[in-house]
Amino acid sequence: MLNCYLKGQQEHERPEFIPYAHLRIRTKQKVTVEVLDHLEHLALVDFRDSEGVERLQKAIQFADQLHEVNTDGVEPMDSVLEDRCLYLREDDVTEGNCTEELLKNAREKVEEYFVAPPGNIPLPKLEERETFLKGS
């Protein structure tokens, strides 16, 4: 956060990703409206305007550099902690019984139950939403 503040103080240009010419980065065609709509549904993000979509494009292009590395025959790694021991806990009851504390976080409650809307409220379909994507 300090970093962002300090950067904001100085008048530097925003860095831009310009791929090296010799790297033929395999990027798909422009990200489609369907994919963006799907992403908005899944992650409940809002791309808001064309700059947001552009940024997404560039981010994908940046990540596509990974394709340049030949990984044939190499097992994917999930985490550098993969050879740590997974600790196994004894089957004893050591937690719980803190209903009151937990319910302090709830905006609404009914007799010690959390209250939620009746079901998932799906994001309205593209045609019915106020979204920049409609124009594309």
Add this chain to the structure above:
Amino acid sequence: LCLWGHPYLNSIFLLFFFFFSLTPWVPVVGLEIHAQISSNSKLFSGSQVQFAAPPNSLVSFFDASLPGTLPVLNRRCVEAAVMTGLALNCSINKKSLFDRKHYFYADLPAGYQITQQRVPIAVNGSLSYSLCIDNKMSQMVTKTVRIKQIQLEQDSGKSLHDDVRSQTLVDLNRAGVGLMEVVMEPDMCCGEEAAAAVRELQLILQTLGSSQAVMAEGQLRVDANVSVHHPGEPYGVRTEVKNINSIRFLAKAVDYEIERQIEELESGGTILNETRAFDSKLGCTVPMRDKEGKQDYRFMPEPNLPPLILYNARSLPANMNHQQVVNIDWIHERLPDLPSVKRAKLVEQYGILPEHSFTLLNEAGLTEFFEDVIKQTQMKPKKVIGWILNDLLSYLKQHSLTVKESPVSSFLLADLLNRLEKKEISSTAAKQVFAELWKGEGKTPLEIVKEKKLQLIQDQEDLERICQAVIDGQENEVMAIKSGNRKVLNKLIGLVQRETQGRSNPVLVKQLLEKKLSE
């Protein structure tokens, strides 16, 4: 055309389809079963596992998904999964991984479920189960269904829908409880097979103790995947059927869905790849709301858990704390006898039929009752089993009682059977005594026999005298018998029975009469 899942009618119906339909349909049924692990605490936290507790009282900070909490794996849950995998002939993966499955729902506070999607703890097993052909117990056939995998995963909380106030009440007591998901390959073809397979799995889990598997308490949940296709063609579109609350309903739901799909396709419609709920009151499946469109779960490795490593005798590390080690071979050696083994032992030990042992194991406590009676009686097991299955069990079923609630104890039944064996009473009289014992008034068989005067006449001379009296009084019948009409003898036996008020041994009476008539 709405068959209610009656197995007999359905197999006849399907037979008709096969023989009389120009284009027969092949139904394909696969099951996904979630069994709640029987443990004191949850899969990744130390809160208690208990059915029916005050809402949100068995919830830790991790279960409520408060920031800064981390999952810690419960060893008992790992052992339960290994036991179950071994019992289902699976290969146990010595290295398995945990993943996150993302979806939004009010009872999933983290927004993801920790599961094992890529490399589960056990794979490639099989489950053998028995079916009665034609609903008769006399013919049993053994079938096998392949187990694709068994994985450890978290349970979600419980949602109570309040349609009146348009809200959902969420109780997280169940959130984080350990589940074993058993995925079966689509090797089954009807509701009856699905029900039999689940019943056998339930018995296995209960025998192992890895899950209590009581469907009514949500410890065993089954989702069915159903599709139909023509032989030789690729599999049809499948639907998922949820909200099945008992094994009986499972058979009904599967059979209904098969019929629905066949009807839909035969009338030119198509099957949607959707999720449907079984409505037990109406006996049919209906599309479920909240499940529109294909879900994208965005699986990713669980970053807070390294791989789960299991050991066997050979790979056991030398200097490791044994509390941190799960040894597959150690668990294998301690597996109890599975139901199929128990049944075979009963057949061998007592000379009963396979169908009998099937029924014995199918009813909680019945095998123990049977063996207790055997210990206390001289009657041969082959005869005792008849009393257990035909008399005791049918009375229990009529009154909807479990074996534990039986008003007739094994001691009383053994006493009764002993008297029958010693020919103190006839078998008809024994049935009467049993009916009386059932009232649970605390009387012993001897007391009932005396009270109702059911004891067989033991005095041979007395019996001979009565037989003679009957013969003397039935001249015509005697002549008929002597001239070759043996059937009339039964009438004489009947008369002796009437004279003795049913207290004569019919076999003995017949012998005496024949002896006298041949003199």
